[in-house]
Amino acid sequence: MIGVIADDVTGATDAALAFRRTGMRCGVYFGTPPASGIESGLDVVVIALKSRTIPAREAVAQSLGAARTLRAVGARQLFFKYCSTFDSTADGNIGPVLDALVELLRTDAVVTTPATPEHGRTTFNGYLFVDDELLSESSLRNHPLTPMRDSSLSRLMNAQSKGGSVVVGHDVVRRGAEAIRGAVDATRHTARYLFPDAATEEDLLSIAHAVLDEPLVAGAAGLAGAIGRAHGSRRTAPRAGGSESAPTGRAAVLAGSCSRRTLEQIDRMLRAQRPAHRLDAFASDDPEHLAQGALDWYDALPSGPAPLIYSSLPPAALREVQDAIGVERSAEIFEAAFAHIARGLRARGVTRFVAAGGETSGSLVAALGIRGGVVGVEAARGVPWIRTDGDLDVLLKSGNFGEPDLLVAASDGSS
Numbered sequence: 095m096i097g098v099i100a101d102d103v104t105g106a107t108d109a110a111l112a113f114r115r116t117g118m119r120c121g122v123y124f125g126t127p128p129a130s131g132i133e134s135g136l137d138v139v140v141i142a143l144k145s146r147t148i149p150a151r152e153a154v155a156q157s158l159g160a161a162r163t164l165r166a167v168g169a170r171q172l173f174f175k176y177c178s179t180f181d182s183t184a185d186g187n188i189g190p191v192l193d194a195l196v197e198l199l200r201t202d203a204v205v206t207t208p209a210t211p212e213h214g215r216t217t218f219n220g221y222l223f224v225d226d227e228l229l230s231e232s233s234l235r236n237h238p239l240t241p242m243r244d245s246s247l248s249r250l251m252n253a254q255s256k257g258g259s260v261v262v263g264h265d266v267v268r269r270g271a272e273a274i275r276g277a278v279d280a281t282r283h284t285a286r287y288l289f290p291d292a293a294t295e296e297d298l299l300s301i302a303h304a305v306l307d308e309p310l311v312a313g314a315a316g317l318a319g320a321i322g323r324a325h326g327s328r329r330t331a332p333r334a335g336g337s338e339s340a341p342t343g344r345a346a347v348l349a350g351s352c353s354r355r356t357l358e359q360i361d362r363m364l365r366a367q368r369p370a371h372r373l374d375a376f377a378s379d380d381p382e383h384l385a386q387g388a389l390d391w392y393d394a395l396p397s398g399p400a401p402l403i404y405s406s407l408p409p410a411a412l413r414e415v416q417d418a419i420g421v422e423r424s425a426e427i428f429e430a431a432f433a434h435i436a437r438g439l440r441a442r443g444v445t446r447f448v449a450a451g452g453e454t455s456g457s458l459v460a461a462l463g464i465r466g467g468v469v470g471v472e473a474a475r476g477v478p479w480i481r482t483d484g485d486l487d488v489l490l491k492s493g494n495f496g497e498p499d500l501l502v503a504a505s506d507g508s509s
């Protein structure tokens with residue numbers, strides 16, 4: 095069994111989908127459950143944390159807790175899922191968590207790559223590209239919590255981890271798994287982290303074959319799917335119980351992501367004349383007050399299409415809020431407000447939640463007390479519906495994922 099520790103909930107569902115597509119039986123848990131709460135017979139157990147931007151020490155403690163539980167239920171390999179755009183601060187948390195996992199597993203070389211070609215993430219000479227731009231020149235340079243201003247994976251990693259890192263060039267990767275394994279063995283005692291270049295699914299498959307017996311690997315959905323394929327798991331039956339059609343309950347969309355793609359998707363909602371309410375921290379910085387305003391607005395809506403409640407702003411307006419209120423404080427205000435709103439909407443009969451943004455989704459999942467779920471139909475690449483253990487359907491969308499009409503389409507048909 096492969097045990098996945100994901101540093102946010104949208105990343106967890108992205109990775110779970112990548113494994114499930116290859117036919118692996120995959121369960122998703124939000125927060126670390128007791129070992130007895132994990133279904134037996136799964137090929138992959140994904141534990142979703144919300145540890146990407148919390149203090150490094152807490153991220154390490156939570157990740158070690160998840161790792162111990164996964165090992166207790168039989169994980170032979172741990173996969174640390176971080177963002178395909180390496181979202182992290184200068185202090186972590188990718189490096190500190192991996193350092194701690196290396197020590198826990200007493201391993202000495204970790205092969206890792208964020209490359210996920212289906213999401214437009216590729217690496218060359220150790221530099222990370224988002225579509226045709228370097229990471230540091232992409233919209234990720236303006237991320238509200240983890241602005242990415244460098245594209246060199248080894249520089250990013252060295253700044254937040256111990257043990258050093260090296261790049262395994264594309265010339266080696268394209269020679270296949272044996273060559274990659276040779277590079278891993280040659281570096282085992284000199285550098286802890288290896289970033290093999292990957293521009294295609296074929297590159298990822300070679301990397302996956304090279305690491306099948308390693309106790310610890312790390313990366314994004316690209317490597318997860320490749321490992322699934324390398325296990326030849328397409329031959330096993332998909333897990334029963336995943337819903338095969340999109341859910342249809344009463345819907346609401348909550349967007350706290352300020353990513354470029356989410357802003358486009360919100361624009362589509364507005365142009366489709368969906369009822370929309372923006373949370374404004376300048377009007378009130380009290381999350382409960384903001385939430386009550388949104389719920390009063392919701393209560394006054396005539397029945398009709400699913401509404402959108404959002405805090406998302408484009409970069410310049412976002413900076414104004416952050417300069418006035420503080421980066422962490424403003425994030426806390428909105429995440430707390432979305433938590434109250436999610437609970438309020440649930441109480442009013444909403445059963446289908448579409449959430450945009452990893453932190454925002456994490457807040458919603460915690461507020462609704464969702465502990466786990468089954469991966470259902472794929473609404474967009476990397477974005478599956480999750481049928482939760484509490485009879486809700488949630489679509490947890492990474493900020494930059496999905497076609498521009500995703501929010502409209504996923505919340506269609508509500509009354």
Ligand SMILES: Nc1ncnc2c1ncn2[C@@H]1O[C@H](COP(=O)(O)OP(=O)(O)OP(=O)(O)O)[C@@H](O)[C@H]1O
Pocket residue numbers: 102104237238239350351352353356405406407412415416424425426428429450451452453454455491492493494
């Ligand atoms: N108007 C705003 N002003 C300041 N901060 C905001 C505002 N709106 C949202 N935020 C904060 O910005 C952060 C957005 O992060 P989130 O993870 O939800 O989206 P994302 O980074 O686009 O998604 P992902 O991590 O999946 O790529 C949240 O902490 C949110 O509370």
Ligand SMILES: O=C(O)[C@@H](O)C(=O)CO
Pocket residue numbers: 102104105106108109176177178179213314315452492493
């Ligand atoms: O890897 C990605 O880009 C996503 O799964 C994610 O982690 C965004 O939060």
